[in-house]
Amino acid sequence: MAAILIVEDDVAFATMLKTFFEKREFAATAVFSGNEALKLMSSNKFDVILTDMRLPDVDGLVILKNAKASDASTQVIVMTNYAEINMAVKAMKDGAFDYVSKPFQPETILQTIKNALNQTSATQEQPISDKKESASKKSKEKVEEQSIEFIKGVSDAAIKLNDYISLVAPTNMSVLIMGESGTGKEQVAKTIHDKSKRKGMPFIAVDCGAIPKEIASSEFFGHLKGSFTGAIQDKTGHFEAANGGTLFLDEIGNLGYDLQVQLLRALQERKIKPVGGNTEIKVDIRVVTATNEDLSQAVKEGNFREDLFHRLNEFSIKVPALRERTEDLILFAEHFLDEANTELEKEVLGFSDETLSAFKRYAWPGNLRELKNTVKRAVLLTQSTEIPLQVLPHEIATASREKETYSLFKNKNEETLILEALEKSNGNKSKAARLLSIDRKTLYNKLKQYDIKL
Secondary structure (H helix, E strand, O other): EEEEEEOOOHHHHHHHHHOOOOOOOOOEEEEHHHHHHHHHHHHHOOOEEEEEEOOOOOOOHHHHHHHHHOOOOOOOEEEEEEHHHHHHHHHHHHHOOOEEEEEEOOOHHHHHHOOOOOOOOHHOOOOHHHHHHHHHHOOOOOOOOHHOOOOOOOOOOHHHHHHHHHHOOOOOOHHHHHHOOOOHHHHHHHHHHHHOOOOOOOEEEHHHHHHHHHHHHHHHHHHOOOOOOOOOOEEEEEEHHHHOEEEEEEOHHOHHHHHHHHHHHHHOOEEEEOOOOOOOEEOOEEEEEEEEOOOOHHHHHHOOOHHHHHOOOEEEEEEOOOOHOOOHHHHHHHHHHHHHHHHHHOOOEEEEHHHHHHHOOOOOOOOOHHHHHHHHHHHOOOOEEEEHHHOOOHHHHOOOOOOOOOOOOOOOOOHHHHHHHHOOOOOHHHHHHHHOOOOOOHHHHHHHHHHOOO
């Protein structure tokens, strides 16, 4: 039975990983600080160590260094986020087997664990440049399980989004998807691909902020064996991998200026040239990009090429923030509850009234990603059939509604409140319902009850 050490200061997440691995017949141990890990490592043998890069006392590089000094055959996998990509690359140089970007689902790391267990000691002598390529693989194609499943929703904002997707999907137009972090931009891109004539062909998703600058050209356009030190074999780039299908470039605003020039040329000519190659390769791809930045402002400031911006922005779609589609909130929460029950092998049936009220009061700055993680954590901690308020993070459980709302059913002047809400929303019933914190069906019933006609 393979022994795995989990080093993670998020107790709930570490516990979830430990439970997941134990159910798959691994001997898993979880500790919540670097010093605890170092103490255990001095007296125990672990086949794989899964460590966070950011710990309250020592960082993951210290864990890695000590593990390799004690036993070179111990494989170390580091957990990090996209903002710490440089640390992850450094860890790969220092001997880490691989890295995984947070947030992730346990299933997505299972194969990495198995690969690590099968790794031979000869791989420890792998060239640094080759390890760089391995480190960048995680940024190459985001695992579909990590993305937020596209749910149509019932709000006005959701209906408009769905209409735009259906309108542009059958075309070959380049699409720029805008929206805050965590709103599900990648799943919108995947839905566009699935509804297009390219369905069945490759959908390649790339996080532009997660690719180290020194290997960016190779990642996008590929390279030939021997074209630079460490290029021990030919490599297929993202453009060629997506040939015939869709190339999704997430956080396009993070691309360096030099790479913007190369990308523009590739899109204009529909040809690429691998690093070290002399022959151009024709590619037939559709490009869909996404950003949480104001690219038009970046153009004005000279940080993003205007010609590339117009090339990418043949059609734009704005993905609404979760606070702008409150009618969809519970729909998403229920969906994520089902997902969490399946993943964690639990049978939580729903949410308490207090929990739902807290969900509606909270602004959800992390949008769908934050909601998904919150529900998963709550399911893990829940010991009853309903998720209670007590298992929610403090900032959610104690949130107060910032925007002006009305409380029907607790006020005798319902008709006056409804009329005020309709006036503030310029007669838009959906917006009025949101102001009143009720659904549209309830509002329609109230309009009929008070004989309010628009």
